[in-house]
Amino acid sequence: MAKLNIVFIASEASPLAKTGGLADVAGSLPHALQHIGHKVTVILPFYRKELEKNGISTKPMHSSIEMWADGIQRQCPLHKASISGLDYILVEQDDLYDRDGIYGPAGGAYEDNLLRFLLFDRVALEAAAQLGKKVDIIHCHDWQTGMIPVLLKTQYQHHSAIASAKTVYTIHNLAYQGNFPPEWIHRLGIPSHHFHPGDFEFHNQINCMKAGIASADAITTVSPSYAEEILTPEYGCELEGFLQLHTGKLSGIVNGLDIADWDPSNDKSLVSNYGAGNTAGKKRCKAALQKEFGLNVSADTPLMVIISRLADQKGIDLLLANAQRWIDRGYQIGVLGSGDPHSEEALHRIADANPTQMFFYRGFNESLARHIYAGGDIFLMPSRFEPCGLGQLMAMRYGTVPVVRATGGLRDTVTDHKQSRGAATGIHFSDATPEAFDEAVEYAISLYGNKTIWARIRSNALKRDSSWEASASDYADLYGDLLS
Numbered sequence: 001m002a003k004l005n006i007v008f009i010a011s012e013a014s015p016l017a018k019t020g021g022l023a024d025v026a027g028s029l030p031h032a033l034q035h036i037g038h039k040v041t042v043i044l045p046f047y048r049k050e051l052e053k054n055g056i057s058t059k060p061m062h063s064s065i066e067m068w069a070d071g072i073q074r075q076c077p078l079h080k081a082s083i084s085g086l087d088y089i090l091v092e093q094d095d096l097y098d099r100d101g102i103y104g105p106a107g108g109a110y111e112d113n114l115l116r117f118l119l120f121d122r123v124a125l126e127a128a129a130q131l132g133k134k135v136d137i138i139h140c141h142d143w144q145t146g147m148i149p150v151l152l153k154t155q156y157q158h159h160s161a162i163a164s165a166k167t168v169y170t171i172h173n174l175a176y177q178g179n180f181p182p183e184w185i186h187r188l189g190i191p192s193h194h195f196h197p198g199d200f201e202f203h204n205q206i207n208c209m210k211a212g213i214a215s216a217d218a219i220t221t222v223s224p225s226y227a228e229e230i231l232t233p234e235y236g237c238e239l240e241g242f243l244q245l246h247t248g249k250l251s252g253i254v255n256g257l258d259i260a261d262w263d264p265s266n267d268k269s270l271v272s273n274y275g276a277g278n279t280a281g282k283k284r285c286k287a288a289l290q291k292e293f294g295l296n297v298s299a300d301t302p303l304m305v306i307i308s309r310l311a312d313q314k315g316i317d318l319l320l321a322n323a324q325r326w327i328d329r330g331y332q333i334g335v336l337g338s339g340d341p342h343s344e345e346a347l348h349r350i351a352d353a354n355p356t357q358m359f360f361y362r363g364f365n366e367s368l369a370r371h372i373y374a375g376g377d378i379f380l381m382p383s384r385f386e387p388c389g390l391g392q393l394m395a396m397r398y399g400t401v402p403v404v405r406a407t408g409g410l411r412d413t414v415t416d417h418k419q420s421r422g423a424a425t426g427i428h429f430s431d432a433t434p435e436a437f438d439e440a441v442e443y444a445i446s447l448y449g450n451k452t453i454w455a456r457i458r459s460n461a462l463k464r465d466s467s468w469e470a471s472a473s474d475y476a477d478l479y480g481d482l483l484s
Helices: 021-033 047-051 113-129 149-153 186-188 210-217 222-231 240-244 280-292 316-328 341-353 366-375 391-397 408-413 434-448 451-463 469-483
Strands: 006-011 039-045 059-069 074-081 086-091 136-143 168-170 205-207 218-221 250-252 303-311 330-339 358-362 378-381 401-405 427-429
Touching: 006 021, 006 113, 006 434, 021 039, 021 086, 021 136, 021 469, 059 113, 059 469, 074 113, 086 113, 113 149, 113 186, 136 469, 149 210, 168 469, 205 210, 210 240, 210 280, 218 222, 218 303, 218 469, 222 250, 222 408, 280 303, 280 366, 303 316, 303 341, 303 366, 303 434, 316 330, 316 341, 316 434, 330 341, 330 366, 341 358, 366 391, 378 434, 378 451, 391 401, 391 408, 391 451, 401 434, 401 451, 427 434, 434 451
Parallel strands: 006 039, 006 136, 039 086, 136 168, 168 218, 218 250, 303 330, 303 378, 330 358, 378 401, 401 427
Antiparallel strands: 059 074, 074 086
């Protein structure tokens, strides 16, 4: 395939700014695409606070794009960052992007988010048109960039460098659709003739996700199973019928990891390194984690861990329903995460009452997350729905065996022991109930008690190829099909 000029436009990308899995994809997939010969540029907002916090240095491009938005003519300076050979262009507008949260304050959303991201979308298209070479593919992500395919086909055809570009729109989580009052249409100059049920109108609201679905040349989700699930009422978030009209351009491509970054054999944050051929270091990591959080240091006691947003989607209520009974059975539990205040309070209460068997760290700390991935025996992921999930990939990469609900990307990436004992990397359960979760955990504990079986499952997990290589090739094939 000929070398393509690809532009990723996203609201976050690791390591510059991150709230979740979108940033991991937008930060690592472009590297994988460049590795197989394509040129990729990533465009995202200039989040001054995030960049400073993450130690990212940028350089002004001495270029500014003038853009009208909501009655104000704005000058939007561009900045550039280069990380491991990948170029990032960042759109500055401090009153919109230099805030304490990327999307809103803790637990909320900024009321002017449509202004923030539609301005960004327009400037990003202008910046893409100034790259000096015709753009082949514009790859957009989630609701924040959902309007780009519409804008490109209606208002940006005068830019010859991007006019013929094909658009790919990736849905990372259908539950977050970007719904806004219709008065923004005229305030922001959105093409009003697309405001109807066959396009981005949704219950008399602007729906940015629908805009991307309707106008993009191809739609992807982050796993094949999730691509099937979102066509059903259970997972379709009221868009299943609309998506069914566009199944001809819908596909699922599973996410990957930057396996050089997530590698227990050379992870400098660990007390001891290890790999598939020598797992002694993992035992030392477990002992260090138990000591770090005041748990009883015991090689034989199963240590179950979870790193998650504390939200209904993640099945945290299933964990809370079982935590005390697992503690009563003598198991240990470690939790890292934040979110729902009631869940946080409940986890604190259980951990405080059982300090030698359970710890709860509120918030997120990447170094601690790595300690948990390395030190745990069993990784819990009882999600009600999970488009792809990265936690289970990281856990397997570190030899921590996942117990997951068989949904979305969890079903696609974790090989269930009951279905394929020789190739198993984890355990599935189907029903989103405390009883089904408990049964799966007890099944995992029974396997943990057999050192030969557990060593094989753990070895399979450590050896699993979670790299972006195969997925990047699938995306490149998709791009090529669109252009042909």
